[in-house]
Structures are given as structure tokens and as C-alpha cells.
Amino acid sequence: MPVTVKTFTSTHDAAAALSSDRSARYLGGGTLVMRALNEGDISISTIVRASDHAMTRIDASGSRITLGAGVTFARILAERELGFLHGPARSIGGPAVRNMGTVGGNLFAPVPYGDFTVAMLALDAVVSVQGGLGGREIPIDEFLQSRDRQTGVLVLAISFAKPGSAEAFRYRKIARIKPKGGAVITLAAHLPVNGSRIVGARVALGSMAPTPIRARAAERALEGRALDTSTIKAAAAAAVEGTSPSDNALASAWYRREIVGVHVRRLLSGQE
């Protein structure tokens, strides 16, 4: 069924068009919205686009990094300053999907997709959105909890503090097909160290709930401790707490619960 395509130069006008029409969707790279249209999703009757260059800007010069919502995974892979995000970016799709898929769209990608968002959640990112009434910044975990209600806002950018060291940020995607495939589970951790103690531990999990979630019990097991064998063991044991995975073609909910602790242990102990 034909849909109406509305292209705006200003993000403000695009946001107004999105917020005023329940059946409008923002089209970024197309890997989610065009797929829905190809499948005959009749809930979409208007496609909104914005051609504002701010949407595709990368600012990685300082300690705080900002990625425009329209930045593709291929662009992240081309950016040397963003080396710590090359793992998550490369784990998504094949080259064509990475040329198309965007950081902003990934926030809305359902299980078993949305791997980049797991990395963003571990980095405590902030999502900048433009609504019908104005702009605001939403912490990413809050954004994800209300994701179903966020289709009426326009995501402009996502920002986060650069990890202090290369070892502080870790990422792991478990897939049945390599190098490409939907996730069985996805894990990311940010473990800033002060002295020898972890301060501000973040562990994020993908495919363990309808949206990426923080493994708060595992974070508590890490907080204030040195990253030694007993701490890793405690965090791994706590990883499954608070999760609500589902069955899908890649794995059952039972299997996901069984393996999440194993992979948290491997992630934290630096095992391949």
C-alpha cells in the first residue's frame, strides 16, 4: 500500500510531523522501516525524513563523544577515534547493512538485533530527542524502558563519555553464524577503575529482555571491588537476575538464562 513520504530540511519540522501523526515513522537507514513496509505493515502510512546534516555528524574530538542519529556503522568503523566501538559496529549485519543501518535506528531494533544499543547502554549514553514540544535529553535506560512510546519523537543524537582506557570497555556478541547473524545474546561492560577498585560498573545485556537491559545485580557484585576471580564469579552468578528472555529461532529462553553467566564470566576475565 502506498505511503506518503515527507522530507524536511529541519529536524524541528520532521519532529512536528512525527508527533502529530500516530502512523508516521522516521526513516533512517531503512533496515527497520523499509523491512516493515515490505512485510505489509499497514500501521505505517507516513514516512518522515530529515536531511539536516547535524543528524550525520560525529564529534569524537573531546572526552565526550556525540554521534548523530543518522551515523552509519560503516562510518563508525572508518573513525579511528572510535576504535573501542569497532567491535560492536562490526558485529552488525554484513557490509551493506553497515552502510545503511544507523546508530539512532539501532535504539529501536527488536531482539535479536540492537547490538550497538547494548554497547551504548553500558556506556551510560544519553539520547537527545526532539518532540513536538521541544528537545530534551533522556538517559538511555529510561529511553529503552519506554521505547514503544518513543515512536512519536525524533532521535537527534546519542552521546557518552569516552572510556578512560581500552580495557575499561568490553563487548561480546554470541551468534550462531559468524561473522554475521542475529544475537543469541549480546554483552557489554564498562568497568572504570579507580586505584584497583571498580567504580561505576555497568553491565548491559541484549536479547535477555524485550529491550537491552542493565544487569544490575552483576553491577553490584563488581562495584567497589577489584576484578579478581571471586568478583568475576559473583558477577557471573548474578547476571541472570532480573532478566526475562524469550524463545526465538536462535535460542530458547532457558538456553539464554543458562549461558548468560558463562559469557559474563568470559567477558570479565578477557577470554575469547
Place this chain on the structure above:
Amino acid sequence: MAKTALQFQHNGRDVAIFVDGGTNLLVALRELIGDMTPKFGCGQGGCGTCSVLIDGELHLSCLTLAETVAGRSVETLDGIKEGPNLHPLQRAFADNFAAQCGYCTPGMLMAAKALLNRNPQPSRAEVVEAISGNICRCTGYEPIINAVLAAASGGRARA
């Protein structure tokens, strides 16, 4: 519903068509321009057989809103042959038995071309990565990888 006028370069030639809102590039190429080389596989971005180059970059035409290629260059498998001769990649695919049913072949060739355009001498691992978004259910991939490596080394077989 009103149609939208759309102009772009198709294999070096200017084309002008009218598209319905929401039409994807694959439908525009096949049904409105008559270029049957990009195939419809899954419509979800999972199989890669609809792959085309947009401004030299590998894209999935089934997930590309046709209107977004206005004024840009779209290259499909139909454009890579050199006059009456096969492109070296096509020759290498034939010589290395890299096509069986052939349905994935247009996408495989475009993915391989995107790779060789930016990296004329790729490693085996780089070839595997380059075609990782393209599914083949016949060949088991090895003949395809060998064909791309053969084309890259100018027809000489390579370990």
C-alpha cells in the same frame, strides 16, 4: 495517491521514473526500469541478493526507499559487463563454479565488486567478510571465495 518523479543514474545512464510513495529501489529497478539483475530474496535485509552500489557503496535495494537515490548513481550487475565481454569477476565465477542455481550471484558479484573497488588485493578473510551479508544455499561459499580471490589476482589461482 500522487506519484513522485524520480531521476537518477542507472549504470551510467540517466533515467526518470514515477514512483508510488514507499516504493523500494528493487521494485523501481525491476518493474519500472526493467533491470532484472537485482533479485528479490527476503525483503528483510537478510539475504543480500538485491545488493546494488549506490554512489559506489554496497546497499540493499529492497531496503532502500527509491526516492532517496534521487540524483545519485546506482550500479547493478547489468552494468558491470564490458561490452560483449564478461567482467573479470563474472569470468572468475564461471571458471570457479561459483554459481549453481545462480539466485545469489548478482548480489555476490556486487558485494565482491564493492570489495575489489576499494581493496584490489584482499585476503581470504576480507573476502569472507565482504560477502558475509550474502546468503548462498548451493555452493557452500568456498567456490565463491576462490572466484573472488582469482579475479583479484588477475585470473591466477591463489592459495
